[in-house]
Amino acid sequence: MNQALTLNGLSVAFGGFKAIKDVSLSVATGELRVLLGANGAGKTTLMDLVSGKIRSTEGSVRVFGQEITNWPEHRIARAGIGRKFQIPSVFRDLTVEQNIQVACCNKHPSVFANLRFGVSADRRRRIAEILELTGLVEVARKTAAFLSHGQTQWLELGMLMAQDPKVILLDEPTAGMTHAETSKTADIINRLKGRHTLLVVEHDMGFVREIAQHITVLHLGEVLAEGSVAEIENDARVRAAYLGSKGIS
Ligand SMILES: Nc1ncnc2c1ncn2[C@@H]1O[C@H](COP(=O)(O)OP(=O)(O)OP(=O)(O)O)[C@@H](O)[C@H]1O
Incomplete structure (x- = not known):
């Protein structure tokens, strides 16, 4: 099984508001995937859906082919999803x-x-x-x-x-860190590549450039783009989506 984590048509609505809309993505075994997006794009909500903190309204989550959609949090952890807050x-x-x-x-x-x-x-x-x-x-x-x-x-x-864990979820691992600590965190995460499968939410583009192989960009709850760092930085839709927020820098 080459795919460690597979999301298929995942959606969640809070009341009438759809925070995640039909998100599909697939992270290969040993891959480090960065989840990028402006404030409110749905990154934390997506991590919450994968780790079982909240339940989806549509779609599926699979770990190494095993469907874990909407399982209780402790069973998802036992199935191999580890999350660092x-x-x-x-x-x-x-x-x-x-x-x-x-x-x-x-x-x-x-x-x-x-x-x-x-x-x-x-x-x-x-x-x-x-x-x-x-x-x-x-x-x-x-x-x-x-x-x-x-x-x-x-x-x-x-x-x-x-x-x-079979898959590690990291939520903004450099939040509150000094420049030196951020750089050391990049070294650590780079050492984990290939040994562990990681899904990392991160805002700091400098850090993302240091660690990312493949990036998925979320915008208003949907997948806007997917590709290498260079592809994402040069994607006109991504640039447009970031205008008015912090921008890609
Ligand atoms: N429990 C909830 N009830 C209602 N709306 C929610 C709830 N959780 C999240 N949202 C909304 O869903 C959207 C996505 O929020 P989320 O926190 O996932 O974004 P994010 O990309 O992680 O943003 P940030 O980078 O600011 O952490 C936002 O509009 C948010 O207000």
Whole structure:
């Protein structure tokens, strides 16, 4: 199965207002797809539909061919859709490494019981790999409460990766970050390409240029354009849709 995530004719209406209209898109295994669009275009609503936070009124969502349309959020998560929100939910009193261990080995409902259980050699290797991929090796023993904003975001990404989702949804991963943190986030995300399938909502075109392979542009709840960074930046319809908002820059 080459397609990790497939949306077909997806729509949602809030009262009489159709926020998402007949959206179809397909993300290949290992692909990083950027979802671009002006304020109110429907990006968050689309992520909410995929992750099961809200229910669609028409259309379907499939993960590796399995239909998950309108399943409850926890079942969609179990089917392999992992979502990272802007507000992190790390365990502030645990170290970076312990946070990843808890996420990796959450067999037991109690966080501390998970920490007491030994970690297999395989898991230990996976934790080390995640620390490496997220650039957190040097702060592995640091308590999460003392991390910078960027490090906290990278830790949450690492915790998500530790759960091995088939598809990772990232909602504005650089929000509130400094220039240096944004650049490091681009490095991290570029390292994930090919290993994970990602759907990333992002406004910052500088960042998008650094990470994007393929972009889908939403406008007023519909797919306006799809293509490479160069194709999207030179698309007259995309340029017109952004006029009056922040513009593509
Ligand atoms: N629960 C809701 N009830 C009514 N309208 C909603 C609801 N959620 C979203 N909308 C509307 O749907 C449209 C799409 O909103 P959405 O938040 O998905 O846009 P967005 O592209 O994520 O924008 P932003 O970049 O500002 O976050 C907007 O017009 C918004 O007002």
